[in-house]
Amino acid sequence: MTRMTPLLERNQQFAATYTPLALGPAAAKMVIVTCLDHRVDPAIILGLQLGDAPVIRNAGGRVTQPVIEDIAYLAYLAEQVFASHGPPVTLFEVAVIHHTQCGTGFLADPAFRHRAAQATGVPEQVLEASAVADPHTTVKTDVERLLTAPQLSPKVSVSGHVYDITTGHLTTTVDSRYP
Numbered sequence: 001m002t003r004m005t006p007l008l009e010r011n012q013q014f015a016a017t018y019t020p021l022a023l024g025p026a027a028a029k030m031v032i033v034t035c036l037d038h039r040v041d042p043a044i045i046l047g048l049q050l051g052d053a054p055v056i057r058n059a060g061g062r063v064t065q066p067v068i069e070d071i072a073y074l075a076y077l078a079e080q081v082f083a084s085h086g087p088p089v090t091l092f093e094v095a096v097i098h099h100t101q102c103g104t105g106f107l108a109d110p111a112f113r114h115r116a117a118q119a120t121g122v123p124e125q126v127l128e129a130s131a132v133a134d135p136h137t138t139v140k141t142d143v144e145r146l147l148t149a150p151q152l153s154p155k156v157s158v159s160g161h162v163y164d165i166t167t168g169h170l171t172t173t174v175d176s177r178y179p
Helices: 005-016 065-081 103-108 110-120 124-129 135-147
Strands: 030-035 055-058 092-099 156-163 170-177
Touching (some): 030 065, 055 065, 065 135, 092 170, 103 110, 110 124, 135 170
Parallel strands (some): 092 156
16 A cells, blocks of 8 residues: 555545536636645635636746746637637636745745755756745735736736635735736
């Protein structure tokens, strides 16, 4: 038995009542960008169901160039493939969600960041850019990064939020805006 065994058993339970979804726009017309922290599960904290929203997760939930590229592709896909669903004024909203007590906050310390770079092979400047010491500040930075990305469709709106690990509450820091 491995640590995966109980998860495989849960998958069997899931598959027993599973009904596949057709390819189409996400039901909530949302894309969630958040941290990979196991305490921040967007399906649970937002009450999402299968098919509601794509979720992009990385360390800190930061808007990196690959995140921008993924969102640009999702917007292109939505316009090209799902155009038959009617002409959308808005394709979808991107909700950038950072959280309190983020482990990437340690990367704000130069000595810790230097050791992390040596241990992982990730350049220090990349690690520094992923640090979330103050989620209210970094979420604003990331919303602006998306809104100013030339690849972002003008039909995509962006909002920013902070999830409080202690209380379970999600607070809007930046209301939904368009590029």
